[in-house]
Amino acid sequence: MKRSTMLLAVCGAVVVSAATYYGVARRGLQPADATRGRQVFDARCWVCHETDNEGYRIGPGLQNYFQRSPHQQKNGSEHEHTDEFVREFIRNGSMNMPAQKDFISRQELADVMAYLKTL
Ligand code: HEC
Structure with missing residues (x-):
């Protein structure tokens, strides 16, 4: 894998996990x-x-x-x-x-x- 591709993949993973975390944190609010x-x-x-x-x-x-x-x-x-x-x-x-x-x-x-x- 080219270095730039690798970097892109890592960035993508960070964005996705941050979005997931935010989503869970929001949905995690109980009544x-x-x-x-x-x-x-x-x-x-x-x-x-x-x-x-x-x-x-x-x-x-x-x-x-x-x-x-x-x-x-x-x-x-x-x-x-x-x-x-x-x-x-x-x-x-x-x-x-x-x-x-x-x-x-x-x-x-x-x-x-x-x-x-x-x-
Ligand atoms: C260090 C003391 C202190 C603590 C700790 C404190 N308060 Fe207060 N609170 C005050 C004072 C003093 C006022 C009056 C504020 C004013 O008139 O500016 C007030 C006002 C209020 C009001 C009325 C606001 C209004 O004028 O309608 C509410 C509701 C309230 N506090 C809730 C809380 C809650 C919930 C907590 C805890 C999460 C809390 N307070 C912690 C001192 C405190």
Whole structure:
């Protein structure tokens, strides 16, 4: 086999396996599970958030969070608690809450959202 052909074959293999990996990673997301979400919450969120009331610890208590009407954050911006908003908020944090995206996977985020909806 010529060297250039060989190189092409290797490149092709890398592209194919990367695509397969990406596909599997995407399809690998399981349905959100509140029980697993609770474990994520206890490990990563509990220090700052109560789950059985709406009062503040370091962050706001998250009971009935999804049922609450639009309200203002400390920085004055107003928002509704849509899935989209909450997902992005947890991922990116705010001036007052540390971003979580480097600590929890997409699966864990989906699970923790399912858990929050049970509170
Ligand atoms: C170090 C403390 C801390 C940790 C850890 C933390 N949070 Fe927060 N969180 C806060 C604070 C403070 C706020 C209020 C943010 C603001 O008003 O800017 C907040 C706000 C929130 C909100 C409400 C956003 C809104 O205004 O509607 C949600 C939902 C939330 N956090 C979920 C989580 C989840 C889920 C985790 C774990 C994956 C987590 N937080 C981890 C401190 C924390």
